[in-house]
Amino acid sequence: MAQTKVIVLYGGKSTEHEVSVHSAQTVCRLLASQPDKYQIYPVFISKQGYWFLQKECSEQTPDDIPVTPVLRPDGVLQALDGSFTIAADVVFPVVHGTNCEDGTLQGFLETLNIPYVGCGVLTSALGMDKELTKLLASEVGIAVVPYQKVSRGVAYDKEALTQWVRERLPVFVKPVRLGSSVGVTRVTQIEQLEAALEAALQFDTDALIEQGVDHAREIFCAVYGDATSIRTSACGELRTVAGEFFDYNAKYIVAGGCETQVPAYIPAHTANAMRRDTESLFRALQGCGLARVDFLMDKNGQYYMSEINTLPGMSETSLFPQLFEASGENYAEILDRLIQLAKEVHARKSVLTTSR
Numbered sequence: 001m002a003q004t005k006v007i008v009l010y011g012g013k014s015t016e017h018e019v020s021v022h023s024a025q026t027v028c029r030l031l032a033s034q035p036d037k038y039q040i041y042p043v044f045i046s047k048q049g050y051w052f053l054q055k056e057c058s059e060q061t062p063d064d065i066p067v068t069p070v071l072r073p074d075g076v077l078q079a080l081d082g083s084f085t086i087a088a089d090v091v092f093p094v095v096h097g098t099n100c101e102d103g104t105l106q107g108f109l110e111t112l113n114i115p116y117v118g119c120g121v122l123t124s125a126l127g128m129d130k131e132l133t134k135l136l137a138s139e140v141g142i143a144v145v146p147y148q149k150v151s152r153g154v155a156y157d158k159e160a161l162t163q164w165v166r167e168r169l170p171v172f173v174k175p176v177r178l179g180s181s182v183g184v185t186r187v188t189q190i191e192q193l194e195a196a197l198e199a200a201l202q203f204d205t206d207a208l209i210e211q212g213v214d215h216a217r218e219i220f221c222a223v224y225g226d227a228t229s230i231r232t233s234a235c236g237e238l239r240t241v242a243g244e245f246f247d248y249n250a251k252y253i254v255a256g257g258c259e260t261q262v263p264a265y266i267p268a269h270t271a272n273a274m275r276r277d278t279e280s281l282f283r284a285l286q287g288c289g290l291a292r293v294d295f296l297m298d299k300n301g302q303y304y305m306s307e308i309n310t311l312p313g314m315s316e317t318s319l320f321p322q323l324f325e326a327s328g329e330n331y332a333e334i335l336d337r338l339i340q341l342a343k344e345v346h347a348r349k350s351v352l353t354t355s356r
């Protein structure tokens, strides 16, 4: 079998830059351990957005070679000094968050006309938008928490909103399209509402105010595949030990800020229902590639879909591989399937007629 040349992209202009490097190190290591199948080109994207070919996947080093993507049928990357061109078969974006996971990078890769791993432009953009994800989830019968939306520069009935919030405290105020809990506030008193909205609207033009799920348990289910075959994982739980909710500190700053329980201690019928909902949501969003769906469960066992991440953390300590390993799947084989899928999707599109 011919070797597949894979460009692994990581880093990026994103608040989740460092997390991405960890994820990519695992992906590169697993792919490189099958040299008969893969040749790896690790490409680091700096926080300024510059691309560098690395010897080994890491943060920036002085030996990194500046490269640039090129719009040519016979090459994907070129050294900035023109000394070489790389014609890869597949790009594997192992990046997270804004500019990376939201469809923008996927659109760029479409323009380069190269097969790439993960969800396409539409799914990525929808998955990044917490309101549109909820609307589609509701459409296929998945419970979501009630919410209101406030947009910068758009007038709204302050009195009605205040009343709505008063009846539901605590509420969570968050940017519509962001991650890592950045700009998210738990509002317990009505006086905090305005500042919370201001904080969320610093990061996005739209903010959601969600009814809080009291003492929420956070349960996760991972998924990969395409419309012809979708695999869902065991469910896992993440508990914060550091704070009131899963804020940025608990996620990344405080060592041991969270504990993982895989599989989650939840009734089998609930886990099965969550797996079914994960598959339905992935289908509704026309997912193709991988994702992780996050749920909030209240003390009565009622759960709500909270969000979907179309490029979830992929390091060995991340949930995505752990959840699948708990259901007996091998991570390296999942990566194989994802690369295969990228080629299949591209091949399916390549035969479409583009002129008439």
Ligand SMILES: Nc1ncnc2c1ncn2[C@@H]1O[C@H](COP(=O)(O)OP(=O)(O)O)[C@@H](O)[C@H]1O
Residues within 6 Å of the ligand: 145, 172, 174, 178, 179, 180, 181, 182, 184, 210, 211, 212, 213, 214, 216, 218, 245, 246, 247, 294, 296, 306, 307
């Ligand atoms: N409606 C809610 N009820 C209870 N907790 C919430 C709610 N919304 C968010 N949270 C808490 O805030 C965290 C971050 O919110 P989330 O919507 O997942 O944003 P992000 O995309 O930044 O991860 C969640 O993991 C959870 O701990």
Ligand SMILES: [Mg+2]
Residues within 6 Å of the ligand: 180, 181, 294, 307
């Ligand atoms: Mg989240």
